[in-house]
Amino acid sequence: MVTMRDVADRAGVSIATVSFLLNDTKPVTEATRARIEQAMAELGYSRNMVARALASRRTRIIAMAYPALDHRFGFSAAEFFTSAATAARKQDYHLVLWPVGNDGAELHELVGESLVDGVVLMEVQLDDPRVAILQRTRTPFAMIGRTTELEGLSHVDIDFDKTVADAVAYLYGLGHRNLVLVAGDLADPRFHNHGPYVRTEAAYRRISAEYGLQTIVVVSADNTQSGQEAAARLMRDHPDTTAVLVINEYAGLGVASGLNRLGYDVPGEVSVLPLLMAPETAALSNPELTIMRAPGPELGQLGTEALIRQLEGAAALPPQLIPAKLQPGSTTAPPRPT
Amino acid sequence: MVTMRDVADRAGVSIATVSFLLNDTKPVTEATRARIEQAMAELGYSRNMVARALASRRTRIIAMAYPALDHRFGFSAAEFFTSAATAARKQDYHLVLWPVGNDGAELHELVGESLVDGVVLMEVQLDDPRVAILQRTRTPFAMIGRTTELEGLSHVDIDFDKTVADAVAYLYGLGHRNLVLVAGDLADPRFHNHGPYVRTEAAYRRISAEYGLQTIVVVSADNTQSGQEAAARLMRDHPDTTAVLVINEYAGLGVASGLNRLGYDVPGEVSVLPLLMAPETAALSNPELTIMRAPGPELGQLGTEALIRQLEGAAALPPQLIPAKLQPGSTTAPPRPT
DNA sequence: CTGAAAGCGCTTACAG
DNA sequence: CTGAAAGCGCTTACAG
Incomplete structure (x- = not known):
């Protein structure tokens, strides 16, 4: 050497x-x-990065902590990771993906080793035990997502309010008046404090009321099968439905295919609009889904940049909320005239 | 501290x-x-891992080099990564996912920094430029996949021959005689030397001939859309087809949905059997696909273990080939009697 | 603008 | 079984 x-x-x-x-x-x-x-x-x-790290007390390594056991690592997570890694590299940092449990045991081990300068936390729960560990060990971190208590915590997140507002406005503008939300399952212990579920559903309840619409919510787990079952249930109980909004990414695929196999014309009879989906997931559906495109790349980049600012001692940026944006596909249309 | x-x-x-x-x-x-x-x-x-690394000249970090630009990071890649990370942790190593370009520039930078003890190479091409870099820099590495020249290279891979043989035997046993292979697109420059495409197609040509079957191959890129187009093309050109094998994961989804929307009953009229698919991908399809389940978890584990053996100076294990295994679903059945 | 030297927190011959 | 000491390859006050 x-x-x-x-x-x-x-x-x-x-x-x-x-x-x-x-x-x-x-x-x-x-x-x-x-x-x-x-x-x-x-x-x-x-x-030699190792010698540099020891002498400077900075490894220039950032860990993206991913709860691999509780969340599948799909296209959305890959988007986060890729954009975060790119943002880190631009500033001469390495970003590595670190599988951790939601309870924080591996995370505690990781930060104890002095191997990383900071942590980007993904899939933050409303009362995330990992946050306490990072605070206690004084590890710099940025959250993608939000805990309930936010005092002084660096974070970026989806603007759920604007996402839902834009989605409802779009469907309302097309003429839809009979909407249904397929929400996440808060009874599932892995998701009982899942911010996106809580915030999206709350936003929907508020906004649909503002529009004077009936507020109908059915629940689905995040998989195709469950989405299909939700589609069957909601059309049985609410046959007037003309448009369906879906929180969960894979449930969204299931709702679309479920409606198809029940014989409904999508979007002729029923429009389908997932609220938080990666384009690669949308492309798996046939016809390709109209979606509110999840801002994964933006969040990965902003979260990483927020953390690096902390590490460099720069003034913190204010927290940023990014909405999902409408990405046209072939599953929304005006409702059939009655 | x-x-x-x-x-x-x-x-x-x-x-x-x-x-x-x-x-x-x-x-x-x-x-x-x-x-x-x-x-x-x-x-x-x-x-302190950094001090330990400097003193012992071993970081106990292994990089999994993933060509993020050329390959999407989907469920299959996530399986590799997760099982590899688990295997590494068992032996007191950290495995990190490292996005690199296929040309090897980032990889060269990475190994120059002395930050990792070794590299697990994913998505190995038949003549992979990254291999030369690792050899030149004397970086220990293990491949998941195989280059053409294998002398002394530690590797694990899919047993394409057995996978195809088992798949054909299964369909033949059900009574199918009119098979079609939807292969990968070797004309795509990103895949012109893609081992899985080359080896799977070669195996199919040999084995179908051994069974005395007509060898019909159509090409599809690895996305749903392209798979649907392939389904349309093959049923137009070969209307007698009773079973379709598919190499590409997302093309497999497209073939199944494409047949459905062309009005074919799957599996009543046509059986669909992807040759290398992760179960999570299969679950996205409706009905759930019968698949040859890609041995991602085994390969991730074995590749990591092979590398760690090198790092510890233990005797190398012989290269291992693992076949994909049949995982029953709802897209295969005996052909309709004629 | 440049250098000598201490020190980062460990590991590892070497000696006892 | 235990310890003193050199050394891993850098960074960073401090001095000039």
Whole structure:
């Protein structure tokens, strides 16, 4: 392995000067810069991150903590990760995906090892035990999602209110008056405090009332099968339904295919509009779903940037809420005239 | 931060003894063990991985290099990653997911930093430029997949021959004689040397000939849309078809839904059997697909274990090939009697 | 603008 | 079985 010592010797300088140049921490004359750069090129030097981390007490590694056991890692999670990794790399950080349990045991182990400078927390619950661990160990972190208590916590999240408002406005504008929300299952212990479920459903109840619409909510777990069953249930109990909004990504696929197999024309008879879906998931459906496109890439980037600002001691950005945006597909249309 | 020094002082021993205990590298008497363990507990000590890495010249970090740009990260990749991370943790290693380009630029940067002890390479191409980089830099690595040249390279892969043989035997046993393979698109530059495409198609051509069957192959990209188009094309050109095998995961979804929307009864008229699919993908289809379940978890585990054996200097295991296994669903049945 | 030196928190021969 | 000490490859006051 070629070290800074080797470079310094060949360039005829001290290792301090090499370090100053590499980190751009002190000015170096053009002449010595040239000698050092030539030496590095000739020797094929590259800096040892481990030694740098030990000496500087900064590893420049950020962990994205993902509750792998409780949440499947699908297209949406991949979007988060990819955009976060890109954002980190731009600022000379490495972002790694770290599977952790929701209870925080692995997370505690991870931050104890001094291996990461900070943590981006995904799939934050309203009362997330992982937050307490990070606070107690004074680990810098940013949340994608929100706990109930937010005092001073760096976070970004989906703007559920605006997402639902835009979705309802869109369907209302098409002429729909008989809407149904297929919500998440808060009775499932893994999701009993799941912010997106709670906030989306609350927003829907408020907004549908504002429009003077009947508020009908049916529940589905996040899988195709359950979405299909929800579709059957809701058409049985509410046969006048002309448009369905769906919170869960995979339930959304199931609602669309379930309506199809029940013989309903989508969107001729019933429109389907998932509220938080990745485009790659939407493309799995046939016809391709009209969706409120989940802002995964934006959130991954903003969450990472918020964390890095903390790490660099810059002023914190105010929390940002990003709405999902309408992405046209083939599952929404005006209701059939009666 | 509480260091080994603090623990040693409190326990009245030297830091060397603490280290010997922690690493189990030298015997320690029961009495001192107890004192050290108590001191660690009282102080809440946890070892600094960075210092350990620098001193031992081993970071105990393994990177799983994933070509994020060229391959979407879906359920199959998530299976690899999760099982590999679990296997690594069992042996006191950390496995991190590292997005890299297929050309190897980021990979070169990564291994130059001395941040990882080794690399698990996913989505290996038949002539993968990343392999040369790892060899040149003498970085230990294991491949999930195979290059053409395999001399001395640690690898695990799918047993494509057995997978196809089992799939054809199963359909043949049900009575099918008019099979079609929906293969991958080798004309796509991102996949022109994609081992799974090449090997699966070759296996199919050989095996269908052995059964005395007509060998019919149509091509599809790996998305739902393309799979649907392939379904339409193959039923138009080969209306006698009673069973379809599909290489690509998302094309498999499209073939099934495409047949449905063309009015074919699946599996009454046409059986559909994807050759390499994750169960979570199969569950997205309706009815749920019968699949050859891709051995993602096994490969992730075996690839990681193979790498760790290298890192620990243990004798290499022979390369292992794991077949996909039939997982019953609702898209295969005997052909309709004619 | 550059350098000598201490130090980051461990591991590991070496000695006893 | 235990310890003193060198060293891993850097960064960073401090001094000039």
